[in-house]
Amino acid sequence: MKRSHRVGAICQILTESPQKIFGYKYFCDMFSAAKSSISEDIAAAKEAVAATGYGYIETISGTYGGVKYVPDISSDKAVCIQENLCSMLKEENRILGGGFLYTSDIMYNPEIVKGMAQIFAKKFSSSGADYVATIETKGIPVAFMTAHLLNLPVVVIRRETKISEGATVSINYFPGSSERLQKMSISKRAAEPGSKVLIIDDFMRGGGSIKGLVEIFSEVDIEVVGIGVAIANIEPQKKKVSDYFPIVYLGEVNETEKTVEAISNFQIF
């Protein structure tokens, strides 16, 4: 195999499995090549990946050393993703009654979700999280894609207890000021006590659901090390959780004028 073929293959293999460490031996065996040759290939792969603006290849030294692909995103690309999200939110045919917006098509679109997940993965790359957590349903794709980029398992908090979840711990919480009490439950097998989670969700208004997540994790001795939401409503300004990271803010939804206010989070990285 030629150098350019090996470099291409290395770039593809690393990109397919973000954050997974591949020893040099893996590539030596795959290409029946000497370590010195693979070293040069990897140096070239590093330069190749650095040029695309999607991430970088990192070398890990030591016995379990090797190389891994770290998804990253340039500020330019992040701004494009934010602006695209804002302009989608402003489409007037999303406006439902009661000031609600239809966003399922956004949250279930793999390309858009991947963009948001790239922003979360960069933002929380040093969070030390062992899991990415969300509450069903609409935040699952973005939480899952973030977890894929960080190479972490997902924990999904259910609203109802299911027999297939085994023993569970449940709490009651107030999702918002005027709504009724709701329930959420976590399987006792879902995450190890003493571990750390990163919460990712699609939308936050008052922060009631996210506060519920923080509470339920506290019940099972799990620490929340970060909170990311795709869309944060500007109102109410006082949220039930203080430290959260939104990709965009949603302002007034005017049903009469058919206008939606959406603004990028300018303090993104």
Added chain:
Amino acid sequence: MKRSHRVGAICQILTESPQKIFGYKYFCDMFSAAKSSISEDIAAAKEAVAATGYGYIETISGTYGGVKYVPDISSDKAVCIQENLCSMLKEENRILGGGFLYTSDIMYNPEIVKGMAQIFAKKFSSSGADYVATIETKGIPVAFMTAHLLNLPVVVIRRETKISEGATVSINYFPGSSERLQKMSISKRAAEPGSKVLIIDDFMRGGGSIKGLVEIFSEVDIEVVGIGVAIANIEPQKKKVSDYFPIVYLGEVNETEKTVEAISNFQIF
């Protein structure tokens, strides 16, 4: 930039966005290179990707032509994924009361989910689906990852009607022979009438939920062009849907002996 760098970058960019067509011009502009040079790079990228066993690069001719990455999986890799899934299912500590198995850790693990999605994406690559559909909750990750590999949007059928879904169509269905009537609903905005969907779910016992999905799609004039399930229970042998594709079969779960029977689907491709 050297050829090997360009080839590596092309492999990475195509892999990041499966099934998305990139014109030659995109790469000419990116690398400030002539079309003849990019043609040679792409030829090298094709050979590089062909060597990894993960997919291939396809050339599309015509005005909107270019190249795209088609995820594929070798039979060897598919068999490994199936065997790994079977051995996980056989772990005795998964056994819950009533013959249920705990599988959330499997269905929420990005690496395992990606493997299953690669099998589904290959199996249904020619299905002509416009959407990938699932019913909440545990099948969402594998449906979403399959959709990512096929570059299609996802439709998630909800069990309860939500205000943020807008106008919905609902049906009542029997999930199983002994269970009570349940409800599922689809947002009228979720998919275009006249379009085609591929159903992907995590588990099927009698096929009641899947039959419900087929019915609800029929109500909104959408055709089901394929059904894939990660795990199909062997019993009952007579399912409510006839044409489905499982990755593995689940046999007897013996609570006393602490044994689980799990078998690969040998007719995979």
